[in-house]
Amino acid sequence: MERQNLVATASAPRSATIQSLTDIKDFVEDMYEAIYRDGIAVARKALPVAWADTLNHDVAREFLRALFVPGGTAARGYNRYYFEPYIELTPGFFALAGHPIIIALSRRMFGDDYRILEWGADLPLPGAEGQWPHRDFAMEEFTLKNRRLTSIAVNASCIDVAPNNAPFQIAKGSQFDDGADFYGGDQADPAAQGMFPLDDRRREYEARMETMLGERGNFSVRSALTIHGGSASETNNSRLRPTIVMSVVSPDDRNWVSGPEELARRDDPHIPRIRLSREYLDHLERDHPDLVRHLSYEVVAPTTADLPPYHTWHTLEGLIMGNDPTAKRP
Ligand SMILES: [Fe+2]
Secondary structure (H helix, E strand, O other), X not given: OOHHHHOEOOOOOOOOOOOXXXXXXXXXHHHHHHHHHHOEEXXXXXXXXXXXXXXXXXXXXXXXXXXXXXXXXXXXXXXXXXEOOXXXXXOHHHHHHOOHHHHHHHHHHHOOOOEEXXXXXXXXXXXXXXXXXXXXXXXXXXXXXXXXXXXXXXXXXXXXOOOOEOOEEEOOOOOOOOOOOOEOOOOOOOOOOOOEOOHHHHHHXXXXXXXXXXXXXXXXXXXXXXXXXXXXXXXXXXXXXXXXXXXXXXXXXXXXXXXXXXXXXXXXXXXXXXXXEXXXXXXXXHHOHHHHHOEOXXXXXXXXXXXXXXXXXXXXXXXXXXXXXXXXXX
16 A cells, blocks of 8 residues: 555545555654644544444543533533543543554654553533634643654544534644743743734634544544644534543653552642543453553542542633633633
8 A cells, every 4th residue: 555545634635544554654654754744643544433433422421420510521611621531431442542553653752651641522512612722731841942742632533523513723833833922831830831822823823724624433643732723613413522632641741650659649630640440440450451551540449330520630721711811710
């Protein structure tokens, strides 16, 4: 198979699909180059449509459980939510985290000590407003100095996204742009830059934004520094439309931890991690030790039945305020 046919970036024709994993090394290399060049790359038809359908069902069920618990979800503006479902209740996690492309790409980008530390879902509901163009975190000094990424965000839509149903937008190639005048820094890292471009710079990014329509079975891999945003929902479609967010980090990332002992020592609930039960961890350790080695996790219950009500720690201050990151919180 031609190498070009294996890699499909957002602008490639839809016929560019993954047909075989035999040439995975070249495929991953092309994705790696696309991420450094464009800030994003897409793997098409990497998982079965049925995988997305099952995940859609599981995430929707868990979202409703999280929505009715105080602190169970993080607000992302009007009618838009983020939350982190338990992986054992959304077992689609397993196929994505253990996907040969994700494993090989994580190794290529971060070496063998990468960690998977986030499994969340973004849910724009009908009427959700378009998001302010943003980075998901401020660029840290390591990336600024070395122009090296320390994390990737993997996105997989659970439905085929229609143009009026809040599609994802991104300004390709903006991942290393200077954000010294962006609004909203990082209190934990005073050397870090801002997250939200203002005024002319905002308009400049909005003009550059490309729309990407998520499809079941595809996943994208991007730097969360690439300026992006969810667009407005202009549909009354009653179906939920979750997009999965899975984050992978390198040992150079501030959120990387060696293992659960270090996580406990650091005693900061805001450090992202996968929360699971001892029962499920025992199962993973027995049957999938390679995956466990790459998980940043915390055991929060003895069994699946004992898992506590959802609590989402992961907040993005500017986006809580909806379409104005500079507004003060009520
Ligand atoms: Fe974002």
